[in-house]
Amino acid sequence: MAQIFEVHPDNPQARFLRQAAQILSQGGIGAIPTDSSYALVCQLDDKAAAEALRRIRGVDEKHHMTLLCRDLSELGAYARVDNKQYRMIKTATPGPFTFILEATKEVPRRLSHPSRRTIGLRVPDHRVTQDLLAIVGQPLLATTLIPPGEHEPINDPENIAARYDKLIQLIIDAGACPMKPTTVVDLTAEPPVLVRRGCGDPACLGLTLEESTD
Template sequence: MAKIIEIHPQNPQNRLVRQVIDELHKGAVIAYPTDSGYALGAALGNKNGLERIRKIRHLSKHHDFTLMMRDLSHIGEYAKLDNNAFRLLKKILPGAYTFILEGVRDVPKRLLHDKKKTIGLRISHHGVVQALLNELNEPLMSVSLILEGYEFYDIDDVREAVEKHVDVIIDDGYCPPEPTTVIDLSDGSIEIIRQGAGDTSLIV
């Protein structure tokens, strides 16, 4: 059964954030709130966690995971970014966007799209996400919590669906699902793959 840890969304308590980080370092899979609904996450090197998340979500090996990052300072370690793309990201992040970028050679193959060698990156403005990543000092492997037959608006919905399958569930109250806007920058152009919560008027 998952541990339930209640963390304040605007003023995350350091002691509780560190509890979650300790669990991630031990190999935990967590369900956590973001600015686009709940997500499943594991530490970057946690291969077993990756497979567990695939099973929970019934994902194929071709499904892209997203790297949830604290800020833009380490983005070059994971993705290729020209000046125009970097300026765009700097202008609109943090926010409810997922960017598809070409991965760099050192990124583990399990995180890259099989054929395109791309990777999804997010920088969320959600207080709990920022607190976790500040303490973790590396990105989280992440996918949205989407399961057929379930809608995830608060902790009760999440518990009902995944309490037996994850190690930690973070409760920060009401967290309605609203998908990110997905923008593909992998070939040097700007292509909006999905219109979601992120404002695309900022992109031009």
């Protein structure tokens, strides 16, 4: 049964976040709020939890997982970012964007795309997520909480509890989140490719993006 922590979205109770971080450190999977939608998360370095995360989400190893980072400096430790990419990311960070970048050696190979060695990274603009990341002390592995076979994320904590109570170990309830996932931009392509339209407005990147046909 998932443990539910009800927190204030703008001033979350630190003791609840510390308890949630402890559950994650023991191999737990959690549903947490972000600035785009709720996400499923686990510890970056926990192989068993990462595999369980994929099973719950219903995706294979070719699906880009995302690293939730506290800031640009942390993002830079896990991805190779040139000056042009950095300037682009800085204009949209923190915010509801996921950027696909070349992974560094800090990212376990099993978490990056099997043929491209790329990883999705983002810096969420949400107080609860940011405070949790500060306690954890490293990025969290994440995926948008979209049930298998569906197209929209779940944004209601009560619905999450009803559907995932026996599959995950914790839910941080900070109220409803937006219904849209992040906007995903592949910065390893030239020109960059818009993989998915979501909460973030691609126009803020100052680019005319190629739209993915996949």
